[in-house]
Amino acid sequence: MIRDTVLPLDSLRLAQYAVQAPCYICGGGNNYDAEMCRHCQAPMALAHQATTQKVHPHMVAVLGSAGAGKTVYLGMLTDMLSRQHEGLQILARGAFSISLQQSTMASLSRCEFPAKTPNEPDRWNWVHCQVLAQTRRKSLEMIMPDFSGEALIHEIDTPYSYPVIREFLNKCAGVLILVDAARLGDGEQEQDFFTMKILSYLCELDGDKRKGWPNKPVCFVFTKADQCEPCFDDAMLFAKEHTPGLWQQCQERLRRFHFFASGVAGAVAYQPGLGGRMQVPLRIEPRGIAEPFAWLVEQLPA
Ligand SMILES: Nc1nc2c(ncn2[C@@H]2O[C@H](COP(=O)(O)OP(=O)(O)OP(=O)(O)O)[C@@H](O)[C@H]2O)c(=O)[nH]1
Numbered sequence: 001m002i003r004d005t006v007l008p009l010d011s012l013r014l015a016q017y018a019v020q021a022p023c024y025i026c027g028g029g030n031n032y033d034a035e036m037c038r039h040c041q042a043p044m045a046l047a048h049q050a051t052t053q054k055v056h057p058h059m060v061a062v063l064g065s066a067g068a069g070k071t072v073y074l075g076m077l078t079d080m081l082s083r084q085h086e087g088l089q090i091l092a093r094g095a096f097s098i099s100l101q102q103s104t105m106a107s108l109s110r111c112e113f114p115a116k117t118p119n120e121p122d123r124w125n126w127v128h129c130q131v132l133a134q135t136r137r138k139s140l141e142m143i144m145p146d147f148s149g150e151a152l153i154h155e156i157d158t159p160y161s162y163p164v165i166r167e168f169l170n171k172c173a174g175v176l177i178l179v180d181a182a183r184l185g186d187g188e189q190e191q192d193f194f195t196m197k198i199l200s201y202l203c204e205l206d207g208d209k210r211k212g213w214p215n216k217p218v219c220f221v222f223t224k225a226d227q228c229e230p231c232f233d234d235a236m237l238f239a240k241e242h243t244p245g246l247w248q249q250c251q252e253r254l255r256r257f258h259f260f261a262s263g264v265a266g267a268v269a270y271q272p273g274l275g276g277r278m279q280v281p282l283r284i285e286p287r288g289i290a291e292p293f294a295w296l297v298e299q300l301p302a
């Protein structure tokens with residue numbers, strides 16, 4: 001004999017799908033249990049995490065050509081600042097925010113550089129963190145993704161090919177633009193052209209003199225400066241001499257910008273790899289990592 005019991009109808013579960021959860025980056029509707037946004041492929045964890053906070057996070061992008069050093073810089077920055085007890089500090093929000101730091105430091109501790117960031121947005125690492133700084137009365141919430149340089153080049157050359165990049169940059173409060181100093185020191189002009197393209201793209205997105213990119217903080221970081229010492233001596237002078245096109249654009253278009261130099265490796269060696277010669281870090285000697293970020297944090301609106 002079967003006793004009277006209350007059995008939930010399975011069809012009721014479908015009701016949960018009737019309410020759409022908005023993506024934090026593009027605002028598009030998604031199922032409540034979606035892992036990635038089906039419109040822009042940003043992680044839905046950002047939306048779930050952000051709804052638990054009272055304040056809106058600042059979006060900050062780290063841009064640069066493929067191989068400019070974005071993953072190494074961002075991984076080292078989050079690792080250094082998450083270990084600080086005073087001054088500028090970072091506290092990760094959500095387990096997914098620790099993946100970039102974890103994978104970068106695991107590679108460096110094996111005396112390897114991290115692998116190239118894949119082009120598929122669903123494989124990018126995102127960092128959502130709380131930033132504490134002595135220069136600010138209140139802490140900041142911040143979201144920083146680690147984009148792939150190739151995807152960025154593609155979006156700039158063919159707008160709307162990577163909606164997640166476009167949507168994110170539309171909402172950004174400031175950017176760190178990484179420029180490969182080692183290549184500039186070798187006389188390559190590609191980095192100058194590419195950085196000018198990024199600036200043009202940003203100013204086309206929002207060229208408003210008060211609210212747009214001309215008035216948002218733009219921080220240029222010369223990476224791999226361990227291989228180009230003059231860059232550490234005077235980054236502004238290095239920019240004037242080695243990236244004249246970019247320097248001119250900054251003077252004409254931006255109100256708040258600064259140049260910095262940074263380096264993660266103390267010395268590097270070369271070894272044969274799958275794609276030809278591969279660089280390996282012989283020792284890790286981070287220099288100028290926190291300074292650009294500290295400047296940017298100071299410049300962000302309250
Ligand atoms: N000497 C030196 N080399 C570096 C440093 N940072 C990065 N590199 C070299 O630059 C390469 C690319 O660094 P990544 O951080 O992967 O570059 P990325 O900008 O993330 O590149 P994508 O993922 O392709 O967009 C590394 O494999 C290293 O060979 C540094 O601080 N010093």
Ligand SMILES: [Mg+2]
Nearest residue numbers: 070071116117
């Ligand atoms: Mg990368």
Ligand SMILES: [Zn+2]
Nearest residue numbers: 023026037040
């Ligand atoms: Zn989205």
